[in-house]
Amino acid sequence: MNLKCKMIMEEYKEKRSDFIELGDVVHSILKEITSKRENMYILAIEHRIKTEKSLAGKLELKGEKYSSLEDITDILGCRIICFFSDDIDVIAKEIEQKFDVDWDNSIDKRASIAAEAFGYLSLHYICSLPFGKGYPDNICGKKFEIQIRTTLQHTWAVINHDLGYKSEFGVPRSVKRGFSQVAGLLEIADEKFVGLRDAIFAYSDDVRAKIADNDVESISIDAVSLYEYMKHNKMMNEFYKELVSLCENCEISIISSNIYLEQLKFLSKNTLGDLSRMLERNRELAIKMAKQLFKTTDLDILSSNAALRFLCRAELINAGYSEEQMKEFMKLTYGDDIKSERQTKRLLSVYEAIKDGE
Amino acid sequence: MTVTKTNESNKLTVAIEGRIDTTTAPQLEAEIGELEGVNELVLDFAGVEYISSAGLRVVLKTQKIMNVNGEMKLINVNGDVMDVFDITGFVDILTIE
Known part of the structure; x- marks a missing residue:
């Protein structure tokens, strides 16, 4: 290693702690950027500081390119891995707002790849924290890299890298061709996933509109339609409000209704x-059951599934299900026979208490 | 309320005895801690005789953390405590063995 490279290594050792601090700050900003968007799915946000060994290796290979540590822009490397390819541009816009982007050294592999080629696709931004925005001076202006890619692009890149074909030289043509083929497949898959997500959103919008028009008769119950119905159906919301009013100052904890499918x-x-x-027929009994159960407790928190819970149990009674059938139903939630039997007995005793009180 | 913790690699078992109410729930939350590096959490409720809304909130908050970290289960839950999980509807999202 020549003197210049040795000086770069010394500078790295001196400033490593600054990069660690920078990494933590940048990671928090990236987390904030990605969490504020609804419907943005992120697999991972990661960052690493280049190790001394890795830097030494880089300098051995390409030392002549660098005159100081500042020229090496990936001492801190960050990566955002998102599910959907169109989110890459959304994230990129946010990054442009938060950081100073070095456009000369940033590269959009999606745009730079030849039209007829398939391969590595990812957006690489070289950034730095701006001065005068409240960040510590010792970490401002230091360049770092942010890669933004989809999970499929990430998979391709990791396998491509780990199989040792980072360099283009000496790679058998059949292997290069194979990686290109897979890259093409994954690019199509990424587009398909965006299409599928959009189709689900469109279906949700359609179901929501029908719920608003009270045109729900023929809509099949699935995860999307049940969610929208529980959230937007007027009659269900009124029932839920009545249920919640039985607990004083009740807090609602939102959980998925999928289990009720x-x-x-x-x-x-x-x-x-x-x-x-089912709601029309069982509403009255469901409220009576809830009153009966809540009167002996001081609970002030309910899950968003409480409405379905009480409605289903009222249906078991009103529709004349046998005790055995009730146990089978309870088993869907409780799994084992003993707990299911206990809950069945409890349901029947609550119903008996309501009848006795009338 | 008494809390006994047992660590086994990335698995944490928290055995609780007594009442989890407004007074003791903050203690339970502190004992469970940040759960950094824990990917399997077992809450042993064998000694829990009562749980209030404050206790439920701690269990739910812990469940949310473990949804990211790995798995959480409650074991040895007695009938009365199970009834609380049931009527509030939280039984739907908890793994109770």
Whole structure:
């Protein structure tokens, strides 16, 4: 290693702690950028400081390119791995707002790759923290790299790298061709995933519009339609409000209603129309059951699934399900026989108490 | 309330005895801690005789952390405590063995 490279190594050792501090700050900013967007799915945000060994290796190979540590722009390397390819540009815009971007050294591999070629696709920004925005001076102006890529682009890059074909030289043509083929497949898959996500959003919008028009009769119950119905159906919301009013100052904890897909199927509720009729028929008993159970507690927190919970149990009673069938239903939630039997007995005793009180 | 913790590699078992109420829930939250590096959490409720809303909040907060870190399960939950998980609907998201 020549004297210049040795000086770069010394400078690296001196400033390594600054890069560690910079890494933590940049990581937090990237986390903030990606978490504020609804419907943006992020697999990982990662960062690393180049090790002494790795830097030494780089200088051995390409030392003549660098005259000081400042010329090496990936001492801190960050990566955002997102699910959908169109989110790359959304994230990029946010990065441009938060950091100073060195456009001369940044590269969009998606745009630079030949039109007829398939290979590494990723957006690489060389950035630095701006001065005068409240960040410590010792970490401002230091260049670092941010890579933004999809999970599939990441998979391709990792396998390509780990199989040792980082250099283009000496790679058998068949291997190069194979990697290009896979890159092409994954690029198509990335586009398909965007299409599928958009189709789900469009379906959600359609279901929501039908719920608003009270046109739910024929909508099949699935994860999307049940979610939208629980959130937007007027009658269900009124029922839920009544339920919540039984607990003083009640806090609602939102959880997924997906678990009820199986339970509603058990009760032969296949469409939102079936669910609406179930709500009409069982609302009164469901509220009485909730009153009976809540009166002995001082609980002030309920899950968003409480409405479905009480409705399903009221349906078991009103539709005349046998005790054995009730146990089978409870097993969907509780798994084992003992707990399911206990909950069945409890349901029947609550119903008996309501009847006795009338 | 007494809390006993057992660490086994990335698995943490927290055995709780007594009542988890407004007074003791903050203590439980502190005992469970940040859960850094824990990818399997077991809450042993064998000695828990009562859980209030404050206790539920601690369990839910812990569940949310473990949704990211790995897995969480509750074991030896008695009938009365199970009833609380049931009527609030939180039984739907907790793994109770």
